[in-house]
Amino acid sequence: MIVNNYRHFEINVLNDNAKSVLLNALSRLKSIKYWMSAGTALGLYRNNDFIEGDTDIDIAMVGYSGIDNEIIKAMVDDTGFELIRDIYHEDMPQQLAFMKDGVIFDIYIHWREGDNYINNSESGKQTMPKWMYDSQKIINTKYGNLPFPKDPEKYFEIRYGDWKIPQNKKAVYEKI
Helix, strand or coil: CEEEECCCCCCCCCCCCHHHHHHHHHHHCCCCCCEECHHHHHHHHHCCCCCCCCCEEEEEEECCCCHHHHHHHHHCCCCCCEEEEEEEECCEEEEEEEEECCEEEEEEEEEEECCEEEEEECCEEEEEEHHHHHCEEEEEECCEEEEEECCHHHHHHHHHCCCCCCCCCCCCCECC
16 A cells, blocks of 8 residues: 655644535536545434534545546646545555645545455455445435435445444444
8 A cells, every 4th residue: 555645734623614625625526426425424414514523524436547637637726625645555546635724625436346346545445335336325415415325324334333323433444
């Protein structure tokens, strides 16, 4: 796994800029299929807002050749988004992290492997059944109609177990 750090950055709790960063980033990525992911998806689904104490905004995409360059081209120009880190596993991008106005915007890239999609990150390996990401479910949130994995509750169950009860911990995947 190759982790590139472009610059030092502080990880802080989401601030008042989170909503505008979310909407700005999603508008820039509208030509690439994405869905709300991880804690951001959980918070928007369960609480209709970001989880209190969360430190980033998470979305995910299905990988294909050149997706990293396409994402970077859409995100980095005069918009104020700065690429702060990227993670590659076996030459395939797994995560691109951007920062704008003190808010981290993470994009996780999942790669097809048989009947699953796989993402390898510093936290470990996440495996999700193919059907979960092949189509999305649009959910009305306080930030607009946003795409989620096809079956959000099954997705949260796979990722978090008892997702209905707030936990004060990050999910850890199968170690690589």
